[in-house]
Amino acid sequence: MNKSMLRTVAVMSALSITGCGASSVPVATTAAAEASSEAATTAAAETVESTGSLTDGTYTASAKGMDGDITAEVVVKDGKIAEINYTEQDETAGVGDKALKLMAKAIIEHQSLGVDAISGATVSSSAVRMLVSDAVEQAGGDVSEWKNREVKLEVKDETIDCDVVVVGAGIAGLAAAQKAMREGADVVVVEKLAFGGGTSIFSSGSFIAADTAEGVPELVEKWVKRNKITERNPLDMDKINTACAVSPDVLQLLTDAKVDYKLNEEGTMVPAASEQAKKNAENIQLATAKVKVKGGQALVNQLEDNLAENGVPIYFNTKATKLITDADNHVTGVVCESKTGTKTINAKAVVLACGDYAWNDELTGELAPDALHNFTSTAVSNTGDGINMAVEVGAVKSAFGESMSGCFAPDPYDMPVVGQPNNSYPFECLLLDNKGNRPVSEALGVHDQMIYFINEGEADYGWVVMDQEIADKFLKLDEYLERTSEGSVIQAYKEDSIEALAKDMNLDPATVQATVDQYNKMCEAGEDTDNGKDAQYLSAIDAGPFYAVKEYDLTRGNYGGIETNLAGEVTDKDGNAIPGLYAAGIISSAGFFGDYYPGREALGVGAYMGFISGENAAKYAAK
Ligand SMILES: Cc1cc2nc3c(=O)[nH]c(=O)nc-3n(C[C@H](O)[C@H](O)[C@H](O)COP(=O)(O)OP(=O)(O)OC[C@H]3O[C@@H](n4cnc5c(N)ncnc54)[C@H](O)[C@@H]3O)c2cc1C
Numbered sequence: 001m002n003k004s005m006l007r008t009v010a011v012m013s014a015l016s017i018t019g020c021g022a023s024s025v026p027v028a029t030t031a032a033a034e035a036s037s038e039a040a041t042t043a044a045a046e047t048v049e050s051t052g053s054l055t056d057g058t059y060t061a062s063a064k065g066m067d068g069d070i071t072a073e074v075v076v077k078d079g080k081i082a083e084i085n086y087t088e089q090d091e092t093a094g095v096g097d098k099a100l101k102l103m104a105k106a107i108i109e110h111q112s113l114g115v116d117a118i119s120g121a122t123v124s125s126s127a128v129r130m131l132v133s134d135a136v137e138q139a140g141g142d143v144s145e146w147k148n149r150e151v152k153l154e155v156k157d158e159t160i161d162c163d164v165v166v167v168g169a170g171i172a173g174l175a176a177a178q179k180a181m182r183e184g185a186d187v188v189v190v191e192k193l194a195f196g197g198g199t200s201i202f203s204s205g206s207f208i209a210a211d212t213a214e215g216v217p218e219l220v221e222k223w224v225k226r227n228k229i230t231e232r233n234p235l236d237m238d239k240i241n242t243a244c245a246v247s248p249d250v251l252q253l254l255t256d257a258k259v260d261y262k263l264n265e266e267g268t269m270v271p272a273a274s275e276q277a278k279k280n281a282e283n284i285q286l287a288t289a290k291v292k293v294k295g296g297q298a299l300v301n302q303l304e305d306n307l308a309e310n311g312v313p314i315y316f317n318t319k320a321t322k323l324i325t326d327a328d329n330h331v332t333g334v335v336c337e338s339k340t341g342t343k344t345i346n347a348k349a350v351v352l353a354c355g356d357y358a359w360n361d362e363l364t365g366e367l368a369p370d371a372l373h374n375f376t377s378t379a380v381s382n383t384g385d386g387i388n389m390a391v392e393v394g395a396v397k398s399a400f401g402e403s404m405s406g407c408f409a410p411d412p413y414d415m416p417v418v419g420q421p422n423n424s425y426p427f428e429c430l431l432l433d434n435k436g437n438r439p440v441s442e443a444l445g446v447h448d449q450m451i452y453f454i455n456e457g458e459a460d461y462g463w464v465v466m467d468q469e470i471a472d473k474f475l476k477l478d479e480y481l482e483r484t485s486e487g488s489v490i491q492a493y494k495e496d497s498i499e500a501l502a503k504d505m506n507l508d509p510a511t512v513q514a515t516v517d518q519y520n521k522m523c524e525a526g527e528d529t530d531n532g533k534d535a536q537y538l539s540a541i542d543a544g545p546f547y548a549v550k551e552y553d554l555t556r557g558n559y560g561g562i563e564t565n566l567a568g569e570v571t572d573k574d575g576n577a578i579p580g581l582y583a584a585g586i587i588s589s590a591g592f593f594g595d596y597y598p599g600r601e602a603l604g605v606g607a608y609m610g611f612i613s614g615e616n617a618a619k620y621a622a623k
Contacts, residue, residue: 053079054139061138063130065089066096066123072104074135081108084132095202096124098195103128112149118194119317120380157342162188163621164614165334165347167320167386170198170379171603172585173353174303175610176617177312178253180351183618187312188345190336192319197300198355198379199557199586200603205271205295207604210247211263219244222267223601227594233400236591242566243592243608250607257306259299268600273298296603318343323350323389323581331393331580348621351613352570352583353606356557357384358403368558371403374460375412378557386587390562393581394572398590401560404597408462408551410480411490425551426473428539429466430519434459436502436511438519441533463505464549465498465516470539471547480549491550498541501548516541557586559597564588568613580620582613 054076062071067090075083084104091097099121106115113133117125133143164180166173169191181187195201208226210219223240251269254261260272273295304314317338324333324346333346357363358376363384365372387397409424425431427443440452464474471477480492493504498516502509522528523540561583564570568584569577585606592605 054081054136054141055079057139059135059138060087061131061134062088063127063134065091065100065127066121067091070100070124070127070131072128072131072135074132074139076135076139080111081132081135084108084128091124092121095121095195095197099124100128102194107132110149110151112151113143113146114149114151120193120195153340155339155341157344159344159346160188161346162186163347164188164349164351164617165190165345166351166353166614167334168192168198168353168355168585168587169196169300169304169314170353170355170585170606171200171300171303172355172587172606172610173198173351174200174300174307175250175253175607176351176353176582176584176614177307178257178303179611179614180618180621181307181310181312182253182256183615183622185618185621187307187618188347189307189312189314190318190320190334190343190345191314191316192354192381192385193379194316196304196314196316197297199377199382200300200606201294201296202377202379203294203296203603205261205273205297205299205603206268207600207602207607208267209251209263209269209604210244210267211251212248213245215267216244216247219247219267223604226598226601228596228598229594233402233593233595234591235594238566239591242612243605246608246611247604250611253611254299254303254607257303259302261299271295271298299603315343320354320385320389323393325393329393329578331578334389347580349580349582349617351568351610351617352386352390352562352581352587353585353610354384354386354587355379355382356559356586357387357401357561358382358555358558360384363387364401364558367397367401367560368403371401371555371558374403374555375409375552376403376557377406377409377554382557384561386583387562390570390578390581390583394578395570395581395583396563396573398560398563398588400590401558402593402595402597403555403558404593404602405599406554406556408464409554410476410492410549410551411483412552412554413489424475425464425549426466426470427533427537428470428473429464430516430541431551432463432465432505432507432512432515434461434507436505436507436515438515438530441528441531443533443537444531460553462551462553463507464547464551465501465512465541466547466549467541467543468545468547469543470541474547474549477547477549481547489552491548493548494545495548496544496546498546501546505548505550556597556602559586559589559593559602561587561589563590564609564613566612567616568609569616582617584609584613 056076059074062069071088073085086100099118102118103125113129136143136146163185164187166177166189169189177187177189208222210216220241229235261269264270318336320334320336322335323331326332331350334350336343356378358378359380360383429442431442433439480490483490484492495501498513499509502512520540520542523538526535562570564583568582570581570583572578586602589605
């Protein structure tokens with residue numbers, strides 16, 4: 001199976017309806033989602049009455065989730081499941097743990113195991129089904145009957161009127177909604193997934209910023225310096241100046257929305273949760289280290305909660321499909337689809353903040369062809385919907401798009417946990433390319449390293465080679481060894497000799513041996529004269545057994561998208577604004593980054609341009 005096919009399978013499995021022949025509408029249970037649950041479930045689901053009843057009691061059951069065992073106490077009262085209380089779980093913060101709540105809520109509401117999995121968190125969802133099945137069995141119920149219980153939905157179309165509708169609840173959409181709300185607009189947010197945050201939720205939540213107007217020129221200078229500017233992809237200084245100019249106001253908005261963060265000495269806005277996450281992970285293998293709350297999660301959840309407190313509804317599981325225009329091609333709303341029917345949202349202005357297009361092969365092939373065969377850790381819902389909707393009403397796709405440097409991961413479908421300041425392996429290892437050579441330092445900053453593998457190396461994967469001492473520090477190694485089989489995407493090997501390992505990796509044994517020998521010589525001398533790796537990470541690979549793990553480069557998404565002007569208005573082929581249509585975030589990010597994405601700027605583009613487009617959309621709506 002090639003990567004393109006694997007990507008397709010992953011999207012399908014993540015987005016597909018995986019219920020057992022039945023259907024339901026799970027609703028979010030964060031404070032924000034609770035506050036807007038009325039809106040999210042306007043077309044209430046109706047449960048078909050079931051017959052079998054369970055024996056009252058509390059039943060403990062476990063199942064394997066995405067990040068280890070999930071255990072819950074399932075309380076049966078009056079023959080029905082009354083509560084599902086998790087006593088142990090370590091699912092991905094902000095995604096898997098939300099899915100647990102949503103699944104529990106849906107199962108209790110419908111008294112059925114035929115509820116749908118939560119899009120984007122199918123493994124966690126399946127685990128809940130499995131453990132509740134176990135509890136049902138313990139309580140004397142018929143599991144297959146519970147799985148087949150039909151759950152009928154009342155499908156009802158509805159029309160909603162508002163000033164500004166924001167499509168997408170990532171950082172850009174939430175910033176736009178926050179600012180438009182603070183400008184006095186009546187705001188509605190629609191989000192395709194069952195939870196907010198998109199890709200933003202997977203990030204560390206950090207971006208470069210300035211908290212005073214005097215600090216803005218320095219921010220601009222830093223922004224430019226961090227990017228590699230080439231003829232092929234020059235920076236758009238007007239856009240960068242405009243975005244950075246609102247940085248102090250954006251930080252003030254975050255403060256007003258009660259986001260817990262600080263601007264550190266390096267001029268980076270860091271959510272408090274991100275600092276804690278780094279400490280928990282002891283600054284090593286952050287990509288796979290387990291942390292309770294990520295910075296990105298803390299940032300988006302607080303922005304969502306604050307919107308809810310201010311009465312702004314977020315309609316989850318609601319996918320915008322088409323922009324509404326009037327006779328003059330002014331955008332006047334958006335049509336959305338959900339399992340409970342069509343929502344026609346009439347608005348004076350629409351802000352598209354639908355994220356990137358890395359999960360859309362057609363758009364990727366057209367806008368960022370080099371990224372077509374890369375795996376990505378962007379949200380599975382980022383399929384370029386906003387780009388396609390905008391183009392239908394006359395928007396123009398940016399000529400330049402590129403994949404964003406990401407991180408290495410042995411399992412390309414295992415979403416990283418923090419924004420990967422470091423990589424997913426011990427720095428003492430040896431990182432080989434597809435020829436068996438060692439092109440870069442294993443301890444190099446993740447962005448620089450990925451730039452080599454994504455853009456300059458011949459293959460978009462590397463091999464981590466270790467001996468036992470180093471392998472002891474490699475998280476989840478046993479799991480990867482166990483999951484390796486012919487044709488499986490995960491490739492991890494253990495052998496007694498480097499030669500055998502080279503054969504497993506399909507590399508020339510003589511080349512690999514020469515690379516290992518040269519590396520060991522440098523370790524002995526205490527200096528990496530080839531790639532300059534810090535001496536503290538130089539550890540000879542000399543005591544078997546030896547291990548190799550294939551590491552895929554995961555991009556953070558593709559930047560580029562549609563053209564916008566400095567006011568965040570979407571523009572047509574003549575450069576004129578399409579009235580009523582705004583866009584913000586990675587969907588309209590051409591000109592913000594050079595050839596390679598340098599990190600800690602994408603959230604800035606989202607927050608800054610979200611703020612600007614939200615403000616202008618509200619002002620336009622008030623006219
Ligand atoms: C692992 C990882 C770590 C990162 N770390 C950092 C970092 O530390 N700092 C940094 O600056 N950047 C980081 N990035 C990049 C950054 O997170 C993203 O580029 C940024 O979050 C994009 O924000 P956005 O709001 O434009 O899109 P998103 O956050 O992806 O939000 C888009 C939203 O739109 C929704 N949507 C899509 N289509 C529709 C539709 N048709 N209808 C309704 N909703 C729709 C999606 O479901 C999604 O929720 C990281 C990226 C990754 C993958």
